[in-house]
Amino acid sequence: MTVKDRQFNWIGKGVSRVDVDDKVRGRALYVDDLDIPGCWHGCVVRSPVAHGRLKGLKKDPSFDWSQVVVAGPEDIPGVNIMVMHDRSMPLLGHDEILYLGEPLAVVAAPTLQLAREAARRIRPEIEELPATLHLRDVVKQFKAGDSSWARLSAQTLVKGDVARGFADADFVVEGEYTAGHQEQLYIEPQGLVAIPQPDGGIFIQGSMQCPYYIVHELHEALNLPPEKLRVKQSAVGGAFGGKEDFPSMLAGYCALPALKSGHPVKIVYDRNQDILYTTKRHPVWTRYKTGVKKDGTITAIQVDYLLDGGAYLTVSDVVMYRGVLHSANGYRCENVYVNGMVCRTHTFPSGAFRGFGAPQAIWGLESHIDRMAEACGMPPHIFRLRNCLRQGDSTPTGQILASSVGSPAVLEKALEAARFENKLGLCTRGKSGVKSYYGIGLSFFPHGSGFTGDGESKINAIGAVELALLEDGRPGVNIRVSSTEMGQGALTALSQIAADAVGIDMARIRYPFADTALVPNSGPTVASRTTMVVGSTVFSAAMKLKQALSQFAKQEPGLSGPADFERVARAYLSKGLPPRFEHQFQLPADVHWDQKTFQGDAYPGYSWGCNIAEVEIDAATLEIKTPRVFACYDIGRVINPLLAKGQLEGGLTQALGYALMEKLGIKNGRFDADRMQTYVIPTALDAPAYDIRFVEFPYDHAEPGAKGVGEIPMDGLAPAIANAIEAATGLRMTDLPITPEKLFEEMKKS
Amino acid sequence: MSTSCESIEMAFPSTLSEALALQADERTRGRLISGGTDLMAQWESGVLAPPPRAISLQSLSELRGIHEFDASLQMEPGRPRPGSLPSISIGALTTHAELRSSPLIQQHLPALAAAAATVGGAQIQARGTLAGNVANASPAGDLIPSLLIANASVIVASMTGERQIPLANFYLGYRKIDLHPDEIIVRFVLKKCPEGSRESFRKLGPRAAQAISKIMCAYRARVQDGLVQCFHLALGSVAPTPIRLYDFETWIEGQTLSTALLDEAERKVASLVSPVADIRSTAEYRQWVAGRLVRGFLEELLGG
Numbered sequence A: 001m002t003v004k005d006r007q008f009n010w011i012g013k014g015v016s017r018v019d020v021d022d023k024v025r026g027r028a029l030y031v032d033d034l035d036i037p038g039c040w041h042g043c044v045v046r047s048p049v050a051h052g053r054l055k056g057l058k059k060d061p062s063f064d065w066s067q068v069v070v071a072g073p074e075d076i077p078g079v080n081i082m083v084m085h086d087r088s089m090p091l092l093g094h095d096e097i098l099y100l101g102e103p104l105a106v107v108a109a110p111t112l113q114l115a116r117e118a119a120r121r122i123r124p125e126i127e128e129l130p131a132t133l134h135l136r137d138v139v140k141q142f143k144a145g146d147s148s149w150a151r152l153s154a155q156t157l158v159k160g161d162v163a164r165g166f167a168d169a170d171f172v173v174e175g176e177y178t179a180g181h182q183e184q185l186y187i188e189p190q191g192l193v194a195i196p197q198p199d200g201g202i203f204i205q206g207s208m209q210c211p212y213y214i215v216h217e218l219h220e221a222l223n224l225p226p227e228k229l230r231v232k233q234s235a236v237g238g239a240f241g242g243k244e245d246f247p248s249m250l251a252g253y254c255a256l257p258a259l260k261s262g263h264p265v266k267i268v269y270d271r272n273q274d275i276l277y278t279t280k281r282h283p284v285w286t287r288y289k290t291g292v293k294k295d296g297t298i299t300a301i302q303v304d305y306l307l308d309g310g311a312y313l314t315v316s317d318v319v320m321y322r323g324v325l326h327s328a329n330g331y332r333c334e335n336v337y338v339n340g341m342v343c344r345t346h347t348f349p350s351g352a353f354r355g356f357g358a359p360q361a362i363w364g365l366e367s368h369i370d371r372m373a374e375a376c377g378m379p380p381h382i383f384r385l386r387n388c389l390r391q392g393d394s395t396p397t398g399q400i401l402a403s404s405v406g407s408p409a410v411l412e413k414a415l416e417a418a419r420f421e422n423k424l425g426l427c428t429r430g431k432s433g434v435k436s437y438y439g440i441g442l443s444f445f446p447h448g449s450g451f452t453g454d455g456e457s458k459i460n461a462i463g464a465v466e467l468a469l470l471e472d473g474r475p476g477v478n479i480r481v482s483s484t485e486m487g488q489g490a491l492t493a494l495s496q497i498a499a500d501a502v503g504i505d506m507a508r509i510r511y512p513f514a515d516t517a518l519v520p521n522s523g524p525t526v527a528s529r530t531t532m533v534v535g536s537t538v539f540s541a542a543m544k545l546k547q548a549l550s551q552f553a554k555q556e557p558g559l560s561g562p563a564d565f566e567r568v569a570r571a572y573l574s575k576g577l578p579p580r581f582e583h584q585f586q587l588p589a590d591v592h593w594d595q596k597t598f599q600g601d602a603y604p605g606y607s608w609g610c611n612i613a614e615v616e617i618d619a620a621t622l623e624i625k626t627p628r629v630f631a632c633y634d635i636g637r638v639i640n641p642l643l644a645k646g647q648l649e650g651g652l653t654q655a656l657g658y659a660l661m662e663k664l665g666i667k668n669g670r671f672d673a674d675r676m677q678t679y680v681i682p683t684a685l686d687a688p689a690y691d692i693r694f695v696e697f698p699y700d701h702a703e704p705g706a707k708g709v710g711e712i713p714m715d716g717l718a719p720a721i722a723n724a725i726e727a728a729t730g731l732r733m734t735d736l737p738i739t740p741e742k743l744f745e746e747m748k749k750s
Numbered sequence B: 001m002s003t004s005c006e007s008i009e010m011a012f013p014s015t016l017s018e019a020l021a022l023q024a025d026e027r028t029r030g031r032l033i034s035g036g037t038d039l040m041a042q043w044e045s046g047v048l049a050p051p052p053r054a055i056s057l058q059s060l061s062e063l064r065g066i067h068e069f070d071a072s073l074q075m076e077p078g079r080p081r082p083g084s085l086p087s088i089s090i091g092a093l094t095t096h097a098e099l100r101s102s103p104l105i106q107q108h109l110p111a112l113a114a115a116a117a118t119v120g121g122a123q124i125q126a127r128g129t130l131a132g133n134v135a136n137a138s139p140a141g142d143l144i145p146s147l148l149i150a151n152a153s154v155i156v157a158s159m160t161g162e163r164q165i166p167l168a169n170f171y172l173g174y175r176k177i178d179l180h181p182d183e184i185i186v187r188f189v190l191k192k193c194p195e196g197s198r199e200s201f202r203k204l205g206p207r208a209a210q211a212i213s214k215i216m217c218a219y220r221a222r223v224q225d226g227l228v229q230c231f232h233l234a235l236g237s238v239a240p241t242p243i244r245l246y247d248f249e250t251w252i253e254g255q256t257l258s259t260a261l262l263d264e265a266e267r268k269v270a271s272l273v274s275p276v277a278d279i280r281s282t283a284e285y286r287q288w289v290a291g292r293l294v295r296g297f298l299e300e301l302l303g304g
């Protein structure tokens, strides 16, 4: 049976979230709710300057230090590094300090107040050095050909020959696009507790996306074999990538004083700390130079894609790879050259955030596509329909889109839903004397699902299911994966998948919190891979369980005939037969990726999206409203339409914030917004009326055929809005967020 | 979470005289707290150090109520008399939710009702008070411009009696008010928007709710046959305190509305304000948009 033809009972239904009751009634236990006897509180001592040389930490002699524990670099049992991608970042800063807020020591005390007081009594003595704080300063150097800026990583992508492409072009279109930091602003701030174990090991519990990352990152620093580093999630109140790489650092801050004091040590950030001292979305600068012919053919796409990695590389190389792969994708073009770079600034290391480099790339590309359309005198949707990749086409890395290609379907369906063509005529570009400017704009984009490049084949994700007697004494199935429920609905979606594979009621499925002592490594909860990749391992593992049960039933006297799950499972368990079934994710044998040449199958599959935004701009004040947003997505098989729409509406609203509101300045090395009053995200009243539709092109290499949905809502709204603003006012806005203040500046110029 | 607020000693007087007695004595005096929506946030974030003592005003019924009265008759609020009553008294503890839904306020002080409806969200509106908004003395206090155009006065009480201070004089500087340590704001008196006059309020914030103003603006005007007879204009977030733009008022009063006047008025307003840049907006935008907002008001008037 092919993926497309399967019939399902639970998959495809908009069942409500399995954890809704616990969350609504306040029963879900977040890390700060855990009752941990003898738990101490930790507080981090940080660098007050962005760049300098650490001379020492001065402890106030008038303070009673016997009541607290202070852990510094000398207390690190192993090496003072975070593994990350280049082993450059220390767990605790020493010698050269590279960002304001860099951790230098951790204080732990029986009360939070005392821990904070003690941390205040430690004064870092730092000889300050000149700091680079803004990406724009690096861009200036780069444009001037000055290569003295600190490059943390680089990657090019080459297809054909752009020089030839420009020679063939009738028009060469150029543009630059920028965006600043974006804060994830999950509801539950970062928080973890480290509990020393009798065997010398340590147990980390709390808010996280990737339990095995913490093991990987810390076992060298803590000098513990991985099995002595047990990591378990608690309820997670939102993450958006912010709890991908950062919790590994926080786990280190908790573990050091815990090991030194023998007490459990908890650190839960308050909102101010969380905004100031955690990872953010990478600021970006992109420069496009593209060639088009009069008939709309794209002859060349040349891109510089520069990310601000902050002080250390951490995961920025892979963020940049994803950016490079999305900065020229989605359209037919034989000549592509992308120059991807990550630079260092003396700011908090940038990290994972929904989309992981792709939204920054698509922000530039989809703004630029409108300019290209304009250059050859074509309406923006016609230009996209003419050039979009279709089944059988090849991407910039030479990946052939053999199947599951939701293009041009998403474009066609969204255009129709929005009645785009009719509304184009209403745009006020070039009209004067209107009370309110009106514009409509669109964007179109693929989003790579699952890890970039050979990531999936390197990690070899394993998912497991376990037949067990549940808390009511009756048989059911436990899902054992390291993917975390963090608000996105994995618990519900994977339960639906397991229920259908085994052929039982969803109520008999459990999905306990990921705990490295109990679950195989199904990989981190990132990259829009959970439903698609981990879901497929659960599906296959559950099919094996079903197989085993029906085999058993056939052979067992008394069970023959159409036996029910309960009877068979009970008998199976009572025989002591193996209850656990695993499956390892595997890509088809003909999938290849060459990291060196950056050619091949860049992603296991692609989701596709089209966003259409309508804007109204008050001519008196230049306030920008987005009354309606239409979106159509191909996310493969839609496992749960209710949750998928929830993800999309939430993600689109996050993208709306990126487009119109969210900004973090840097003053003296410090983010200038440190609370929800000053870091402004959209409220429900700012959210447009959403019209979200699906076209289903199931992924056919892994059942049940889902593709990614987590990140794609972040990708395309900013450029769709910018394009709509251009249609409304004639102003091409190229820096996010687009505020009335910036519109005013542009209007003054024009 | 910070534990800093836990150390505050709270008093809960049940009458105004009890509260005034507490405030009269340095040893029992405490920070006055009404809704606490400003104070709790300021204490929590460290903007203000938590005080040793705080006095909750929540139980003081003397600080509640909205009444019409005639100020010229020196009559006591709450005792209506027949005939026209040109003033309104509003208790210090009146919440934003009460202001926006009160028929008296809606009818006679529509700009104030509109301003209250833009404050924070439903929770803040249910809890935050008029006196808190005024005494917090933020240049971005959303209610203040609407009070200023209604020639509001602040009535403060102490053991020695009451004082009435025109609101325009109540602000002494950035976040400084004319309130003595032993005084409590008890109510406000305002002039109703007279028959034939109009008023309006407009706020620009960084988002549709839960927004601190980039700028806000209220006006009250009477225009007859195109002639501006009376014009009150107040703005917030363009100066260290919310301000009445008296120079503009005298300039426009007596002029006849026309399209040309709109252009001039827009420029005039911009020339009279010198806002600063902060995290919410730029000085240039604020200056420009101040003129635009006033122009919008005048267009409303011109349009009938």
Ligand SMILES: Cc1cc2nc3c(=O)[nH]c(=O)nc-3n(C[C@H](O)[C@H](O)[C@H](O)COP(=O)(O)OP(=O)(O)OC[C@H]3O[C@@H](n4cnc5c(N)ncnc54)[C@H](O)[C@@H]3O)c2cc1C
Pocket: B031, B032, B033, B034, B035, B036, B037, B038, B039, B040, B041, B057, B092, B118, B119, B120, B121, B124, B127, B128, B129, B130, B131, B132, B133, B134, B135, B136, B140, B141, B142, B143, B179, B183, B184, B185, B186, B210, B211, B212, B213
């Ligand atoms: C999430 C949020 C959103 C907000 N949004 C807005 C907004 O949109 N617009 C806006 O203007 N404000 C806003 N605020 C600020 C605040 O809610 C308002 O200013 C509110 O009106 C304050 O009233 P309160 O009773 O809560 O003041 P409190 O916090 O109780 O007091 C504020 C100040 O007034 C003093 N005070 C209180 N009562 C008296 C009295 N009777 N006599 C003398 N002094 C007194 C206090 O000592 C203190 O200095 C917001 C606050 C929050 C937390």
